[in-house]
Amino acid sequence: MSGVRVAVVSGAASGIGRAIAQRLQGDGWRVLAVDLRPDEAGPGEPFAADLTTREGNREVVDAALARFGRLDAVVANAGFQHVAPVEEFPEDRWDALVALLLTSPFLLAKRAWPALAESGDGRFLAVASVHGLVASPFKAGYVAAKHGVLGLVKVLALEGASRGISVSALCPAYVRTPLVEAQISDQARAHCLPEQRVLEDVLLAPQAVKRLLEPEEVAAAAAFLLGPDGRAVTGAPLVLDLGWTAR
Template sequence: MTSDMISSRTRAVLVTGAASGIGAAITERLVADGAQVLAVDLSPDPDGAGQPFAADLATREGNRAAVEEALARFGRLDAVVANAGFQHVSPVFDFEEDRWEALLAVLLTSPFLLAKYAWPALADSGDGRFLAVASVHGLVASPFKAGYVSAKHGVLGLVKTLALEGAAVGIRAMALCPGYVRTPLVEQQIADQAAAHGISPERVLREVMLDRQAVKELIEPADVAAAAAFFLGPAGAAFTGVAIPMDQGWLAH
């Protein structure tokens, strides 16, 4: 199949965490660009873009069901966007062990299971893509986020491995690593960090959360979605096995 034929075909995409924040913005953008999107979430948004599907990605069955549903509805799968996530803020000595396991299940094991179950379909696509929405916290740490930081570092290792294995079968894999994006996850963290540091929410945003960003502005979900659309599209074909920061200068220190 020529690359023109591949790019002119309607793409079938599975997006996780599609009911909120970055996942909702990516789903909206891909649908606007003409893709068929299975919009997977714990509580999918029936009024959101894409085709809603409920699955708990903390379980093996949930990840398998999501891939099987995409294949049943679309007859194929060209891309997976592993985006679902949550945060838990706590000093390590007090970090709840159940929260650690839940973070690893959603942020690291779910991307692995999605890749595993979708692998034959992504290979059949002829131009299969796997995009993890990781984080700057896949590359550097912050205090009180042991589970999140560890899982995000792990998913970058997964993406590199997928890229090496995928090269032989036409699958590319990469990660986006945003700084702070204006979503409910961040709004919740402002409150949690205020409690952990014992300071006001305003000071948390200015002095703690955006402290490492050279540009003291939250990133908008639509900007992450535009980057995802670029990397999933024909122009993204040179990128595989990499973690791309979009971090307002965080890592320039």
């Protein structure tokens, strides 16, 4: 199918999602920019949805098809974090993390699958985090969900191969986003450290390169995976971890 390509990007109001929406729009895509509280002034066409519900995920795909008449890519990026020891981890936060980080990508793929197949070059991209490959203490819900989404990506890639759908994941280390900035006080409490030491002694400690990634770096990797040069990448993550997993 020819014409302007269309993408859904979840969690598009800030951070990585906003950067991906902006990059795709700059590359000529039409973007449905989905968030619980969308930024009306942000890139793409804003759409409000609660992706912790089945209805919210269905509405997103239906809205993209109604507005644009097609759907070529889904970027499942929406997420949040909760930091707590396992014996204190709130069960409702566990449920919400799994719903948004793992169940939502499944539901978006399920709903979008026919349109992605019709595209002829459909793409599904999950922003999975380096925590899809490794673990950190006090993040039971986030790490479990991100590991699960990499398994989902493998299954979707196998099912999508015969239908022209490529499925991949991004696994970035810590990115300079509101999500990371909001963790610092929680990490300080969990590790009994002053906040000023958390970035160096906790967040960046596993990395060979001691810096935060910028959202635009992750967006550039997403643009590669969603573009013509990324067609060969399916069923695998692209790791942007600044040497974390080299140890």
